[in-house]
Amino acid sequence: MLEIIGNVLGSIGLGGITGLFGTAITAYVNYKNQKLAFEHQEKMARIDQETIKLETQAKIEITETEYKGKRDVAESEAFKESFAADKASFLTWLPENRIASIIIGILFAIVDFVRGMTRPILTAYLCILTTWLALQVYALIKIPLTEDQAYELMSQIIFVVLYLTTTVVLWWFGTRNKLFQRTL
Numbered sequence: 001m002l003e004i005i006g007n008v009l010g011s012i013g014l015g016g017i018t019g020l021f022g023t024a025i026t027a028y029v030n031y032k033n034q035k036l037a038f039e040h041q042e043k044m045a046r047i048d049q050e051t052i053k054l055e056t057q058a059k060i061e062i063t064e065t066e067y068k069g070k071r072d073v074a075e076s077e078a079f080k081e082s083f084a085a086d087k088a089s090f091l092t093w094l095p096e097n098r099i100a101s102i103i104i105g106i107l108f109a110i111v112d113f114v115r116g117m118t119r120p121i122l123t124a125y126l127c128i129l130t131t132w133l134a135l136q137v138y139a140l141i142k143i144p145l146t147e148d149q150a151y152e153l154m155s156q157i158i159f160v161v162l163y164l165t166t167t168v169v170l171w172w173f174g175t176r177n178k179l180f181q182r183t184l
Helices: 002-087 098-142 147-181
Strands: none
Touching: 098 147
């Protein structure tokens, strides 16, 4: 009988150990499967994030390109309008009365001429003035002035004339060079 009890207890013990060993193996396999599944989900999440990031960057680049294109079109239109303003003419409308139309035509022609010549005349005038003032200052330096007076006079004239000249030249022609910076 003792042998039967020993066999029962041995079978129970060995069965328990085998069951525990099987449970441990199953738990380990489940752990590994869950770990692999989590790693797969993590990789898929990273791929999704990377995809979203690349899509967002592509959308940003597309938006920037569209914006640059629209800006270039707007700048071109503004540039075109600046030429249209220079070429605007008041001679497009004249009354039916012949004498009135001749007088108005002459007056409008004078206005068109003055408006059209303002930029080149003012630019040439300031460039000539710059040269003339430099010669005058050079002549004044030869007469008895203290060195400080001559330096102060020369500095003021140079600064004012340079300011006026660069303002006029850059204002008239500075906006026109945007045409050369345009890339499509």
